[in-house]
Amino acid sequence: MLNVLWDGGSNFPGIAQFGKAFIELATNGDLWRHSIASLFRVTLGFYLAILLAVPLGLFLGRRQGWRKWMDPVVQFLRPISPLAWTPFAMAWFGIGDAPALFIIFLAAFFPILISTTEAAASIHPMYFLVASNLQLTSWESLCKIIVPATAPNILLALRVSLGVAWLVVVAAEMIAVKSGLGYLIIDSRNALRLDYVMVAMTTIGMIGLALDHTIARLGRLEAVRWRLERK
Amino acid sequence: MSENKILIDNVTVEYRNGGSPRKPWSLFGKGRNCGSAGDDVRTVLHDINIEIKTGEFVSVLGHSGCGKSTLLKVIAGFVRPTRGAVLIDGKEVTKPQPDHVFVFQEGSLFPWLTIRENISLALRSVKDPREKEEKAAYYLELVGLENSHSQYPYMLSGGMRQRAEIARAIAAQPDILLMDEPFSALDYLTRLNLREEMLYLHVMLPKTTILFVTHDIDEALQLCNRLIIMSDPPSQVKCCRTIKAPHPRNLTDIELSDLRSHIYYHLGVHTAV
Ligand SMILES: Nc1ncnc2c1ncn2[C@@H]1O[C@H](COP(=O)(O)OP(=O)(O)OP(=O)(O)O)[C@@H](O)[C@H]1O
Ligand SMILES: [Mg+2]
Numbered sequence: 001m002l003n004v005l006w007d008g009g010s011n012f013p014g015i016a017q018f019g020k021a022f023i024e025l026a027t028n029g030d031l032w033r034h035s036i037a038s039l040f041r042v043t044l045g046f047y048l049a050i051l052l053a054v055p056l057g058l059f060l061g062r063r064q065g066w067r068k069w070m071d072p073v074v075q076f077l078r079p080i081s082p083l084a085w086t087p088f089a090m091a092w093f094g095i096g097d098a099p100a101l102f103i104i105f106l107a108a109f110f111p112i113l114i115s116t117t118e119a120a121a122s123i124h125p126m127y128f129l130v131a132s133n134l135q136l137t138s139w140e141s142l143c144k145i146i147v148p149a150t151a152p153n154i155l156l157a158l159r160v161s162l163g164v165a166w167l168v169v170v171a172a173e174m175i176a177v178k179s180g181l182g183y184l185i186i187d188s189r190n191a192l193r194l195d196y197v198m199v200a201m202t203t204i205g206m207i208g209l210a211l212d213h214t215i216a217r218l219g220r221l222e223a224v225r226w227r228l229e230r231k
Numbered sequence: 232m233s234e235n236k237i238l239i240d241n242v243t244v245e246y247r248n249g250g251s252p253r254k255p256w257s258l259f260g261k262g263r264n265c266g267s268a269g270d271d272v273r274t275v276l277h278d279i280n281i282e283i284k285t286g287e288f289v290s291v292l293g294h295s296g297c298g299k300s301t302l303l304k305v306i307a308g309f310v311r312p313t314r315g316a317v318l319i320d321g322k323e324v325t326k327p328q329p330d331h332v333f334v335f336q337e338g339s340l341f342p343w344l345t346i347r348e349n350i351s352l353a354l355r356s357v358k359d360p361r362e363k364e365e366k367a368a369y370y371l372e373l374v375g376l377e378n379s380h381s382q383y384p385y386m387l388s389g390g391m392r393q394r395a396e397i398a399r400a401i402a403a404q405p406d407i408l409l410m411d412e413p414f415s416a417l418d419y420l421t422r423l424n425l426r427e428e429m430l431y432l433h434v435m436l437p438k439t440t441i442l443f444v445t446h447d448i449d450e451a452l453q454l455c456n457r458l459i460i461m462s463d464p465p466s467q468v469k470c471c472r473t474i475k476a477p478h479p480r481n482l483t484d485i486e487l488s489d490l491r492s493h494i495y496y497h498l499g500v501h502t503a504v
Contacts, residue, residue: 129309130339132327134353134403144352148343226342226383 013195021195022202030184035203037179041097042169042211045104046162053112054154058146060113061120074113082106083171090176100172100180107168108161115157119150152219152227159215166208181207236440237283237306237407241315244276244301275301277465278315283457285406288433288441290451292494293461293469299444300336302461303409306442307333319407329353331407332400336415338392340384346395347371347380353402366402373435374398374428390421394428401436408441415446426450430478448494452487453480460497470497 008014013021025031060067082103089099123146131141173182181200188196218224248271275298283289291299304310306317308327317324319331327333332353340349350367357363371377374394384392393413400408414422433441433454445451451458455474462469472493476486495501 126335126337126339127341129307129327129333130335130341132309133307133329133333134355135327135329136352136355140352140355144344145341148341151343223343226385 011194013198017195018198021193022199025196025199031199031203034179034181034184034200035207037177037183038169038173038181038204039207041100041104041172041180042162042165045101045169046108046165048101048105049108049112049161049165050158053109054116057113057116057154058120058142058150061117061123061150062146064121067117067121071117074110074117078110078114082168086172086175095176097177099176100169103172104165104169108165111161111164112154112157115153115160116150119153120146123149148223152224155215155218155221155224158218159212162211162215163208166204166211170204234285235282236285236287236319237281237442238318238321239279239281239283239302239306239315240318242276242279242302242305242312242317243274243314244298244305244310245272245274245313247272274465276305276312277467279466279468281459281468281471283440283442285440286437287457288443288455289457289459290455291442291444291459291461292446292448292451292498293466294463294498295446297461297463298466299461300411303333303411303442303444306407307331307409309333329403330405331409332403332405334396334400334408334410334413336411336413338384338396338416340392340396340399342384345381345383346376346387349384349395350399350402353399370398370402371395373401373432388421389417390425393417393425397428397432401432401439406438406440408439410441410443412444412446414450422447422450426453429454434478448491449482451494452482452491458490458494460494470494 004014006014006016008017022031060070085103085106086099089102093099093102127145127149128141131145136144169180170182170185173180174186177183181204184200185197188194188200279302291302293299301310305312306319306324308324308331311325324331340346341352344352347367350370351363354363354366357366368377368380371380374397376391376394376398379387379391379395384395387395393416397410397413400410414425417425429443430453433439443451443455452474458470458472458474459468460470461467470493472490474487474490476484480487482488482491
């Protein structure tokens with residue numbers, strides 16, 4: 001049994017071979033190059049999604065009239081897998097980073113938008129009565145009430161959507177680009193190097209773990225602690 | 232001390248039950264229980280007339296649901312009366328303003344701001360940051376929270392939170408404090424302490440008019456210059472009594488205990504006392 005694990009079989013690489021492939025890819029730089037390419041795309045797509053989804057979500061959350069019209073649109077678009085957009089992404093953005101970024105952006109955009117809208121809509125109305133009583137300006141209400149009140153939920157949404165974005169990056173890279181861990185998988189499969197495939201998969205898992213760990217730390221910031229401790 | 236501060240002039244408030252009016256395209260609009268949803272109007276306050284003078288401390292008593300909070304919200308400008316008007320210094324109240332501040336029943340400190348930041352929000356007119364800091368410290372000290380300035384509301388006890396709430400309200404330097412059962416969530420001993428502090432504040436701020444909704448009759452007797460008892464909805468002022476006894480008051484005084492039985496009688500409680 002142990003022997004089988006170590007030596008592998010015809011359709012999966014053994015531990016020995018995996019280790020060798022890992023060292024090989026790590027020392028010739030391929031693994032780093034591909035990892036950095038993937039991380040770069042995820043980061044950019046993720047930031048783009050935050051930049052658009054958070055303000056839009058805060059706006060929709062505080063404007064019931066707009067929300068009523070936008071909610072069906074959002075709920076209609078959301079269940080369409082980001083990968084289903086691939087043909088259009090390539091038609092619109094050609095080949096290269098742009099279509100992959102677009103797909104990652106889509107994957108992260110909807111979870112953030114929906115959570116932010118929900119959080120902004122459910123801020124207790126009493127806080128706005130206090131604001132009107134103290135005559136806070138709209139800008140002050142945004143900075144002192146809306147943003148801090150929604151921050152815990154937004155951070156949670158960021159954590160979920162970063163996971164989704166990382167999930168999607170691999171798939172996005174299988175189609176349009178010549179770098180990244182997704183490309184490494186497809187390329188290795190075409191070369192029948194299942195050991196490389198496994199190295200790429202392991203790396204994806206480890207980076208995903210590290211990303212989640214990093215973003216989870218944000219949840220311990222002072223600015224969102226009140227949410228956990230509230231009675 | 233004799234001019235009218237607040238004039239509640241024939242105020243009637245009606246709530247429309249079922250919230251939004253019937254949608255014209257609604258398929259179920261004529262259904263069993265939706266048919267009259269648009270017409271279901273509840274009169275909560277009915278032709279209320281009250282005059283309150285500058286510096287008065289008025290307690291409002293009445294059964295739960297009789298519209299005490301609603302009355303305060305109308306004065307605060309959160310709710311517009313269906314008929315009638317509230318005049319403050321002769322001017323009609325149309326929107327919330329920092330010169331009449333509402334202290335909420337549920338506690339309305341911003342949980343994401345420290346106590347000092349919460350109080351600073353009420354000090355918006357102070358531009359100089361040094362001065363702002365000093366003022367915030369002053370109000371914190373006034374309510375005995377000087378050591379908790381950088382804590383968040385969740386780190387404080389219920390009584391401390393309520394003190395901070397009051398500090399924020401008076402930091403806005405209002406002419407009128409509208410307090411809606413400010414101590415109802417607290418235990419008896421804390422309530423006694425805060426009662427004392429309210430008296431202290433009342434003496435400190437002789438120009439501030441206070442409206443104080445409470446269910447605690449002793450609290451009202453101990454604090455206020457005037458007692459207003461409201462009837463059940465559609466509510467009217469059922470009884471209005473001035474209390475002249477000087478502070479500090481001894482609740483076993485003949486005058487006060489007579490008044491207490493009188494209040495119980497008006498509230499329809501016959502077994503107590
Ligand atoms: N926003 C609202 N919409 C509809 N009805 C309301 C609304 N707010 C209050 N009411 C109704 O108005 C009546 C008076 O409410 P209010 O909160 O003023 O009572 P209250 O005297 O403060 O009671 P309590 O002592 O329990 O706080 C209640 O019957 C309540 O159901
Ligand atoms: Mg009430």
